[in-house]
Amino acid sequence: MRWADLEKSEHLKVDRFTIRCDITIANKLYKERRRAAYGLVKVPPSDLHQHLGELLASKQGADVTFHVGGETFRAHRYILASRSPVFQAELLGPMRESHAAAVVEIQDMEAQVFQALLEFVYTDALPQDMTREEDAVICQHLLVVADRYSMDRLKLVCEDRLCRHINVASVAIILALAEQHRCHGLKEACLQFLVSPAVLNAVAAAEGFDHLANTCPSVLKDLIFKLTDCRLDIWGKTG
Template sequence: MPPLPAPPCTTADVCTTTRSAIVAGTVTGHHLLDVEGYSRTKELFPNGTYTNSLPFTVGGRSWHISFYPNGRNPGSADFVSIFLGLEIDQICAEPVAARVQFSLIDRARKPVPSHSRATELHALFHSTDGFAFGFPQFIKRADLENSEHLKDDRFTIRCDITIAKKLRKERRRALSRFVDVPPSDLHQHLGELLASKEGADVTFHVTGETFQAHRGVLASRSPVFRAELFGPMTEGGAAAVVEIDDMDGQAFRALLGFVYTDALPEDMTPEEEAVMCQHLLVAADRYGMERLKLVCEDRLCRHVTVGSAATILALAEQHRCHGLKEACFQFLESPAVLNAVAAAEGFEHLARSCPSLVKDLIFKITDC
């Protein structure tokens, strides 16, 4: 929030403005608990028994998550129970005021709203009495087992912790603000220019669809467009016509949208986003648009599944996407997941087209 301007001084007064602040800060952090071999955990831990995560640190204190695959007590025998506690060796002179949220994570690595549970701020955490806070009935086992979030006998729970810091007071320099500068709206104006086609001087024919755009904007965003539209073989003032027969119209529309607004479409489902980002990654590499390529690479890291891993890994190798390649390797570390991917459509093509990549994958998993 911007500081409020000081009240005006009269000509007869000497105006002195001072400022102080009361600061009620917080420390936040989160931990991801992956449960692999869920069916086996149900056999190993009957009702009332649990296993702990490895310890992790938030707010200078060491915590753990307790996982009860068959519930914490008889009343929660049909549920998965989840609790957060302090490590036993933590010495707390004062209770820890913390807000805790547990969330089931979907395949796009986002919390599932219907399976997210949170506390309010409470000073309830003591290491001396072994107290832990959580939810005996976090999620019904039948709901988990029938959902898409349990994939290949594995799922992920995210624990977000917010810890209240001690209240402090501090002196601040009083600043006056006379002008509020709004955030940049350049992308909005350029998006409107693309939509209006006003002044457009280049036409693209893309597999039966026609698009109009502005050579200057395209050239400023892509060295390939610059060479194609302003190269020595083009006529300076003539409207250019470009034929593109290896990209579908929907992908090219998204490509143009990114050129003008630096953003991807917002109304895509996760499945549509996964497909679109594969097409756009290829286009970004072709047109030398490094930022778009990185945006697609980042989003595809969230869409690596048994059905898509082979295709995405091949894309990562062919277009030199090192981060995406590592994300695929990490997904394939589990032997059960690797076997499922090897049996899925697309793996044979990967083995034929990128044999060295499959060899690297085997060596990496063997080392793990």
């Protein structure tokens, strides 16, 4: 617009004029294009556990040897140390010199249990090729091992698996383990299983209470309190 035309127009007032413009932001279109871009790249799940499992199996670069239950195992001290503060102290701390050249002897552990421990250290998972009975037994042993090596996640995994193996034949043994190794969730699962009169009679017939009395008699007091609470709760609802 020419200045002469602007002076003649009604828009110019006291040598001033106002310009108005409307701006539209296509936010919806931008978001839709951004969402569409998200699907263009597919990131596969992490396979780190697979690679570390292959490293354990190949023993390539292994720098520490263990002798357990009559068998020899090769492993990598830095991987073990990263997963367990106990292994860290033994293999990288002041105790390292004693394990630098000699074979590390581990007492009171079966070879199958140590193999399962190594698999968990490298892959963060327990062996899959086990029967239900084998799984129940190995998890009992690994629970003790997890406590020994301060591996909290392994301990919780074993607790969770053992909760699924509670039955009349196993509840006394599992309850004793839970009490001895401070597994509160597993202990509560055992006590809840035992509140049924039919289950109590069956466990008593299988001499399960004798095992508890010999290994950790204090847990019997907890069982009595649990039974009393359940009876009071039932009476309160029926009354």
